[in-house]
Amino acid sequence: MARFGMVIDTQRCVGCMDCVVACKTENQVPEGFNRDWIATEVRGKFPTLALEIRTERCNHCDSPPCVTCCPTGASHVEELGKIVLVDPELCIGCKACLASCPYDARFIHPEGYADKCTFCIHRVKEGKDPACVAVCPTRCMHFGDFADPNSEVSRLLAARVHHALIPEAGTSPRIFYLT
């Protein structure tokens, strides 16, 4: 069973927000809301500094608490690549999933349902990368199947030092950052 996820090379990322803008236009994300965003961390004292820039979004976790807490089944795991999605037709807007996400990746769409990154499943179904991955001018984002040991994402993880976000929350996120 395929498990889609991302590997993102923070060495190449410049934090240009192309991924943010592309997601907005591709998915018509309403003004004032973001499915993805840029986080910047600075450590040290001038001039000895380290900077990590990360493009972040829903991590489509292997153990998604947003799915288990959903009372209507709106939040669910798709067969295709184990992508985590919300079915707006079933969502009542109780916001338990917003509270359940350690990454605060979800939000309430103006129409009342919980919304978040969908890994552009409508593009993935056509064999394309998510919009953010496809647009990235530094080519730092990689999307693929972790269940396939020969996929680019699997090989990148095997070859490079990487970390995921808040692993101690125990959700097994499927987005990894190469350092």
Added chain:
Amino acid sequence: MTILSRRRFLQIGAGVAGAGTAAALSPGTPVWADFFGSAQPGDVVETVPTYCDLCFWKCAAIATKKNGRLWKIEGNPADPLSRGRLCPRGTGGVGTYYDTDRLHSPLLRRKSRGEDEWSEVTWDEALGFIADKLKKIRAEHGPEAVAYFSHGIGGNFLKHTFKAFGTPNLVAPSYAQCRGPRDVGFQLTFGEDVATPERTDIAKARCLVLVGSHLGENMHNSQVQEFAEAVGAGATVIVADPRFSVAASKAKHYLPVKPGTDIALLLAWMNVLVAENLYDHAFVETHGFGFDAFRAEIAACTPEWAYPITTIEPEAIRETAREMARHRPATLVHPGRHVTWYGDDAQRSRAIALVNALLGNWGREGGFYFPASFALAKYPYPAYPHSERGTVDNPGGKYPFADLGLTNGIRAATLSGQPYPIKGWFVYATNLMQAMPNQEETIRAIQALDLMVVVDVVPSEIAGWADVVLPESVYLERYDDFNTEAFREPFVSLRQPVVESPGDQRPNWWIARELAMKLGLGAYYPWQSVEEYLEARLAGTGLALAEMKRRGVVVGPHRPINVEEGHPLAFPTPSGKVEFWSTQLAEKGFDAVPKYTPHAEPPPGYFRLLFGRAPVHTFSRTQTNPLLHEAMPENEVWVHADVARRWVLENGRKVRLVNQDGVISQPVKVKATERIRTDCVYLVHGFGQTAKGLKRAVGKGASDAQLITRYAVDPLMGGTGMNVNFVTFQPVAGAEA
């Protein structure tokens, strides 16, 4: 306790719907967030290729419409510039169409200039008014009394009209306010300039040196893509910058150079390369001129000499020079682009050119390549009238090495009436209020005019000062000239309409043509439609307009671009060689080899004001684009955390900046950070806009341009160095904070 009060998302949702019904909306302007979700079965999806206009890079793009409505824009995979991926501004290009602040009809001012009160008029009235005034100026003062300011390829047709009109005063701020000194510095050394796009083979560089250049925040698409390639390939990056930029974070060596002292650092690098025999001997012997004299000039510029000036330790200077030598000729000291800093910028750029020359990278892989362009036929126009008087911006060749027009020269002539008066300004797509230093001079110059015309897409600050404002269609609604800029690959790309203009906006070619007709210059517009013009330009290429409309960009056969591929090395300098010593400069009384001169320091309690770029904005022209506005609605003033503490400036709260001449900025958020030296502050350019028609942008952040009242003019070529202003902090009261 704010936690207990729940933010009402419904209000925000209503705001989204409300944006579609706001009174400011011009009739017919569609609302971007009107439809949600991607294409469903049954949707009609259509793609139209074009090239981007969010900055001057002109990446070829493909716009997608869904059921006739503009949906998104992506890169054209065949495009050598973008390689199929646009930058965030290009990706946000749909926002230019949906921008609710757009101009939608020609405007004639009702009161005095600058009072920002307008009547809507027809194109006929507006162009008639302009033509009448232009003819009057021509009769009283000659056609040269009209100056044309422009930025971008959209200005080409209007430039043609004004050339036909008979004025030689055609200028772009991108020269004297931006890259001019760099091109002069390189011309004096190698005989050629750096070109646009820059002819830098960053992707293959094994060592990349950036002096103040902040690639990654400065979002020239090809440059950033190549920068990422170089970083990904393990290239060594060396960054000299008073601010720890994104590029600095990827550097093996970060040199927190003191602002204004870069020439000393460059001279010290030259000194090490020469003293330790690390330079490319073969290259210098074969292609160098005046090396011995050069060597003598830099002999005293040791790292120890540079240390107290630059605050960079001598060992760091040596180590980085050796690192550069280790990877030559694939070591590239990037010339930068916006280099108008301190007034000795042409010499500093020459210093950069000299370091590159010592590394022998001219025409080499990983260094500077020879760009190739796609040859298109020129349209057979009648010859332009010749002006006896010549241009007005550089009287007597005061700036002997200026090879393009000086905007500040035009402005000075407008104010003084010398060497002859300038009575009309026609401004296309450039907000001179933020582009040029000392806004007060610009305003006084404008007030001295008989005619001020601005062509723009939104009611910008410069438009506010016009007599007539002409609303242009955005790039998604119009044809423009072909883009055939020289690059690694020769290519030609087409801009064509994707959607119709929602209001009474017109394309620049139409404006240029109609104005020409009214001026009696019909002979210069023999073509009836712009398609006819474009088709004629393709003559002899084997391409037809129909094919260009389908493909968007066509790449020509690859030509050798560097020595490795067989391109010959030639240096069109007076000596025919790389001029380590410049006789041209010596003859004109300038330093034949750059020298370091100290610049004024900030007085106690003041900080040098530095400014730069953000990747989601272009100058001051994208702040009303809803997508890009949302990505970055305002700028912040970067202040070192210790300075912020001492001045009791809280991170995220607002402060006003006051410059050395008492000019007070708008309130701006403080970014207290470790990422900057303690002697300077930094702003992203383009904010603090005052035009009240820019509803999204007005009052957001502070304008660096407003605080740039002093500028240092480069004696070689007239560029305006703008990093010469100092600011202190003024607390902001109550609600404004």
Added chain:
Amino acid sequence: MTELTTTRANPLIDPALHVWGWEIPLYLFLGGLVAGMMVISGYFLFSGRWRNTRSACYVLPGMSLVLLSLGMLALFLDLERKLFVWRLYTTFEPLSPMSWGAWILVLVYPALVANLLLRVPAPLRAQAPALGALSDRLVERPAALRWIGAMNMIWGGLLGIYTGVLLSALGARPLWNSALLGPLFLVSGLSAAAAFVHLIAPDVGERELMAKADNGFLIAELVFIALFLIGLLSSTAAHVHAAGLILGGPFGALFWVGVIGLGIVLPLSIQLLAVQHRVAHTPIAPLLVIAGGLALRFVLVQAGQVSHWNRIPSF
């Protein structure tokens, strides 16, 4: 020094999570109160002591129905897609405490109605004789009474516990990472219910009994809160930080004064003295208990949303 910036500014999420305002704490409180009432009235029913029509326990089921409906109204008001609320009942999601809660609530009503059926008042009997007849039949069967009593105790208990599990299942909020939240909310609900009876009971014996029960519940509540805090303080840095939010920090005042001081310690002290007849019974104590129960829910729900895992990974 570490600087962390984000470009995200989503409503309800940034700068700190605040998806639930007053509706959820109010519902949790009313749910807990009703749960306590159901356990108490169910207990009296089960042990055969329900018949005194003048006892406060007699009115509990009716009050529960009203209060629970108010609570559910608050829940409904919190929903962002109210018209889709019926979707809760087209499925059962066994891993979702909220789904459990939705169905528990559905089953709570029949238990309450059954309890109410034992007490059909005269005017209603006149209107609907069939109802009266049913009531009489039920009342005569001790087994039926015990069943109804047990059902009320069980569903009430589940109702009380699930409101705490609802929060503790949301692992992303470290403040709520405690298995004690379920029992704590149940005990708090029992305490509020006992306080309620204590407040309105005309019969002195009943009042005394409920006051003593309340004292027991209050002591248990203190113990549970202490264990809850100890659990957090002996766990990871994120949990220690979360505990700090209510021990000091932005919620410290409401916690110490509203929940502990005025909500438990003061009324407990008064009631301990009262049941020893050293002071007179006063309505102030049970009112404080009830207010304290509400404050407990508010503090935990608001502070919990603010608590978060360390967002800064080490690299």
